[in-house]
Each structure stands twice: as structure tokens, then as C-alpha cells.
Amino acid sequence: MTAATATTAGTFRPALHYAAQNTWLNDPNGLIFHEGVYHLYYQNNPMGNVWGNMSWGHATSTDLLTWTEHPVAIACDENEDIFSGSIVFDRHNTSGFGTASVAPLVAVYTSAFKPGSEHEGVQAQSLAYSLDGGYTWTKHTGNPVLNRGSAEFRDPKVIRYDGGAGSYWVMVAVEAKDFQVVLYKSEDLKTWELLSTFGPANATGGVWECPDLFQLPVDGDPENLKWVLTVNLNPGGPNNGSAGQYFVGDFDGTTFSSASTVTEGLQDPDRLGEYQWLDWGRDYYAAVSFSDAPDNRRLMIGWMNNWEYANQIPTTPWRSPMSLAREVSLQTFAGILSLVQQPAGEWTALANPESFCLPETTIHDDVQVLAGAAGTVQRIDVTFTAGSAAEFGLILRGDGQKGTRVGIRPGEGKLFVDRRESGQTDFHESFPSIDTAPVRATAGSYRLTIFVDHCSVEVFAQGGQVTMTELIFPAETSTVVSVYATGGTATISSLQVTQFA
Structure with a gap:
């Protein structure tokens, strides 16, 4: 059985990551x-x-x-x-x-x-x-x-x-x-x-x-x-x-x-x-x-x-994927x-030929749903330029407002993943979390490559200088991708969403 097999062994079986079949x-x-x-x-x-x-x-x-x-x-x-x-x-x-x-x-x-x-x-x-x-x-x-x-x-x-x-x-x-x-x-x-x-x-x-x-x-x-x-x-x-x-x-x-x-x-x-x-x-x-x-x-x-929480994550009959x-x-x-x-890997062979691209866009203290970008297994390449917003980023595997937030707080020099509203979180008290990493702007910009799978997000920031890997367990219907800014403006210089089968 390959890791790219469709989710026949449970909602959360990954498409891009290896997991054992039933152990x-x-x-x-x-x-x-x-x-x-x-x-x-x-x-x-x-x-x-x-x-x-x-x-x-x-x-x-x-x-x-x-x-x-x-x-x-x-x-x-x-x-x-x-x-x-x-x-x-x-x-x-x-x-x-x-x-x-x-x-x-x-x-x-x-x-x-x-x-x-x-x-x-x-x-x-x-x-x-x-x-x-x-x-x-x-x-x-x-x-x-x-x-x-x-x-x-x-x-x-x-x-x-x-x-x-x-x-x-x-x-x-x-x-x-x-x-x-x-x-x-x-x-x-x-x-x-x-x-x-x-x-x-x-x-x-x-x-x-x-x-x-x-x-x-x-x-x-x-x-x-x-x-x-x-x-x-x-x-x-x-x-x-x-x-x-x-x-x-x-x-x-x-x-x-x-x-x-x-x-x-x-x-x-x-x-x-x-x-x-x-x-x-x-x-x-x-x-x-x-x-x-x-x-x-x-x-x-x-x-x-x-x-x-390794033994408690809500997957069956398998449990635990590899990065x-x-x-x-x-x-x-x-x-x-x-x-x-x-x-690492030859991604083009797995990717759908058409991708979603967003022209340069400035967000004004708002959440913007990206119509046409929804999906469950994706690669997202995005570059943000900081404006007056205290926080900006994306909401992944969500409903538009709720989901997994991957964001930047430029005043604090932090990248974060907030999975408190990412889907199933109540199987262990320590799972709902906001996790942070230090990040520095390059010429005022923040470049993220994010791999989204059925049960995970992997974030590569600033060309891979900083990485963050997090499990998530969203509903199958939570597929919306949104961008947001809080307390001011931020500009999306470029954004491309590549879908995987």
C-alpha cells in the first residue's frame, strides 16, 4: 500500500506522507x-x-x-x-x-x-x-x-x-x-x-x-x-x-x-x-x-x-505518520x-496541472476567502509584505473563519501555528495549542511554503530557515483557504496553491 492511496483507511490517512497500513x-x-x-x-x-x-x-x-x-x-x-x-x-x-x-x-x-x-x-x-x-x-x-x-x-x-x-x-x-x-x-x-x-x-x-x-x-x-x-x-x-x-x-x-x-x-x-x-x-x-x-x-x-499525545491521536487502524x-x-x-x-521529492508528478494563483492583494483588517483554492492536500507558496497589521496569515482546512491558522506577528518577530480550532482537539488536553518560532523579515517580506495533508501542516519559512510541523485533524468538509490581517494592513505579494490528488 502506498502513502498516496486515497483515504480508504480513515479520514486522516495522509496522501503525501508515509503511514503504516494498520499498525x-x-x-x-x-x-x-x-x-x-x-x-x-x-x-x-x-x-x-x-x-x-x-x-x-x-x-x-x-x-x-x-x-x-x-x-x-x-x-x-x-x-x-x-x-x-x-x-x-x-x-x-x-x-x-x-x-x-x-x-x-x-x-x-x-x-x-x-x-x-x-x-x-x-x-x-x-x-x-x-x-x-x-x-x-x-x-x-x-x-x-x-x-x-x-x-x-x-x-x-x-x-x-x-x-x-x-x-x-x-x-x-x-x-x-x-x-x-x-x-x-x-x-x-x-x-x-x-x-x-x-x-x-x-x-x-x-x-x-x-x-x-x-x-x-x-x-x-x-x-x-x-x-x-x-x-x-x-x-x-x-x-x-x-x-x-x-x-x-x-x-x-x-x-x-x-x-x-x-x-x-x-x-x-x-x-x-x-x-x-x-x-x-x-x-x-x-x-x-x-x-x-x-x-x-x-x-x-x-x-x-x-x-x-502520540497514543491518543484519533486515527484508525493506523497511528502516526512520518514527515x-x-x-x-x-x-x-x-x-x-x-x-x-x-x-525533497518530485512534486510535479503528483500535482494537478492547474493551480490557483492570487494577484498582488492588500488585506485591510479582514478575512478573505480564496474562492477556487479549497482543498485537502495542497502545497501553498505565499509571500507576505508587512504593513500596519499586528498579525497576518492564512486559515487552512477551515470554514472561512475557523481552521488552522498559520500566521506572522511582525512586531514580535514570530511565526505561529494556531490549531485550537483546527478540528478534533479534545482527545488530549495538550493538543489544542498556539506554537511559535522566531522569524525575521527579508527586505520586509515573509515567504512561506506550506504542505497541507489530511492530518498535518508542514511550514517552511524564509526558504527553509525555519520549519514548523503540526498534526491537525479537520473535518472532511473543512477545505476552505482564507487569508487575513488583524489590526491593519498586509500585502500578499504572491500566492499559489497547488492541489494534489
Whole structure:
């Protein structure tokens, strides 16, 4: 079943985002591009639509937009749950799992050992390998391969390091409750040596999870490279609940040193807005990047949900979608290195050929319904120029007046998503919310690209300098798109609505 299938499995089944057919999913795992195919593995409960029985689900795509679900890849058993991890293509067969003609894919995952097992109560790192391109997996008989005797040691992301210190595998994992990233090296993926630790730093309001480490050119310059360390945490995000942060710095093959740390040790709650966040919305968590993406692109996917209400969202029989895939780059703004994110995928193939366009329009303290722009699955590209209005923006998946508001408050320097009147909100007390992110005008203007799906909005502001991802659960009949300004004027310099089938 593909994610683009019509909503036969429930009103809110997404058209542009991956969701399992009839089960629960959470963290993306083992993202890899291999033999022309993007593989998305993920935390999955094969037996229900709430968290439990953690195994690795599996889906594939050739375009990052339409996904085919496959049988469970790595299943839990009586001894262990299969928690998060990563996959590498062991092209030189350093692990010895391959054959003379086939190099293996190797999954490095967290074994969460169950009561009664030999390692009861411990989280440790284990291996599985595939010789058929990632569709069937065999667990390593020597598991676990890295055991610290810890109950909170998890989420290994393994990369291949080639630099001044040599060439070897590097694992970044977390001691979750210590707010610490731990780095190890290995020649064969089986024997690991501690390199260093990083943290606590910046946001420490919840456990650290799902780290990633990758290198990016600065402002597109291949001669100027920096390393980015991402760390997700739950709770403790900038708008409550789950979120992901990142640090920019250097990695010498042993130690990651951050040039963007604001606070060492435990966080100052009043400084959350100063940290660098992957996404400022409520529903972007556990984001990790693909290994071996073509053309050295850095592509990421996150889990589109929040642990505050994840098990209660009103979808059936499936529960929880993934975010859109995003291409990330590292750019300089006001002297600060920041991640910029853009939606990835060949959108024209899915789009209806005709789009709605609005000529330049000034709104005067009013709400204006955009006749001809209604829809349920859309891409909206809009540029606002600030006038005298205290607030301006759009009302999406609404009835004209009520709906999901995506707006700008220029005097406060804030972008916001208000989902208090977005549809079903009463399934959890923390769901109806107004969530904000800092945003700066560019030559007096604010440019937004918004992807609207049956159960979500993803906002890319100012070319992807700021992103906000939010779940919504509107009525099927709530399809109206409106623009508005409050307390004065604002000008829509351009607006285009692209509909998707």
C-alpha cells in the first residue's frame, strides 16, 4: 500500500506522507539509499496501533513521495525488543557477514532486553545483516556487540569516517538520562572502542535520543566543511513535548566539538529560544538522515507526532505518520551557521496541472476567502509584505473563519501555528495549542511554503530557515483557504496553491 492511496483507511490517512497500513509506527530507523531504492525502516508494533512489541517495520520508495510497505524486517522476540538504530552498506565486508559476491547491509540496533533474558533490564547494541538488499534479515549470533550494562544506552547511528585520523566506523549513541552522546569506533562493526562523549549541553529538559552526525559544506563551498550533531529530546522542546536540536562544529575522528553551544550542562529554561532546533513545531521528532543518498545529498525524515499525545491521536487502524523527506544544507545567516531544510521529492508528478494563483492583494483588517483554492492536500507558496497589521496569515482546512491558522506577528518577530480550532482537539488536553518560532523579515517580506495533508501542516519559512510541523485533524468538509490581517494592513505579494490528488 502506498502513502498516496486515497483515504480508504480513515479520514486522516495522509496522501503525501508515509503511514503504516494498520499498525503503530514511531522513530525512523535504518534510513539508507541502496541499489536505486530509498529504504525507510521504523519502530513498529506489528500487533497493534499503540506503542509496544517494538520491531522494525519497512517501506521503500524511488521518489521519496510514494511508499510501498513490506513485511516486518527485524522482529522482537521473547528476549528483546528491537529499538532504534541505523543501517550501513558494508561494501568492503569488514564485518564478514557478506559472501564472495555479495556485500552485506548491516543493521546496528538497540536490543532492549526483556525480563527473563540473559541481559534483563539492559539496553545494548546488536547487529543484523541482509544479503538480499534489505528485505530479509538475520540477527548476529554474537549479539550484543556493545554492552555498557546500562538501562538507557540506545539509538546507534553508524557512519563511515574517512579523515585525518584514518578510516573506520563511528557510532554515535546516547546515554539518554545523562543527556550525553557517546562515540565509539570499530574496524569490523563487531568490536567497539570508546572515543569520547559530548554533553550535557543546550536543551536537557527530557531524555536525549536518536542522535546523528554528518558533514556539510558551508554555503555550498566543498572546501569549507563543518560537522552537524543532531540530538532529539523528550520532553523539553521549544513548544513543549518532543523535539530535535542540533549543534554545529568539528569532528576530528575522536571528539566532536561544538561551536554553537549556548549553555553547558543542564539547560536554562529561559534560554530555549536561543538553541538551534530542527523544527519548532510540536510534531517532528527522532529525525535522522539517510546513508548513501545520491549526489551526497543529506536527506532527513522525522516522526510526525509528539509523545505527549502520540497514543491518543484519533486515527484508525493506523497511528502516526512520518514527515516529508527534507534536504538539509548549512548556510550562514547574520554570522551564524544554521541548517536550512527544503522538502525533497518530485512534486510535479503528483500535482494537478492547474493551480490557483492570487494577484498582488492588500488585506485591510479582514478575512478573505480564496474562492477556487479549497482543498485537502495542497502545497501553498505565499509571500507576505508587512504593513500596519499586528498579525497576518492564512486559515487552512477551515470554514472561512475557523481552521488552522498559520500566521506572522511582525512586531514580535514570530511565526505561529494556531490549531485550537483546527478540528478534533479534545482527545488530549495538550493538543489544542498556539506554537511559535522566531522569524525575521527579508527586505520586509515573509515567504512561506506550506504542505497541507489530511492530518498535518508542514511550514517552511524564509526558504527553509525555519520549519514548523503540526498534526491537525479537520473535518472532511473543512477545505476552505482564507487569508487575513488583524489590526491593519498586509500585502500578499504572491500566492499559489497547488492541489494534489
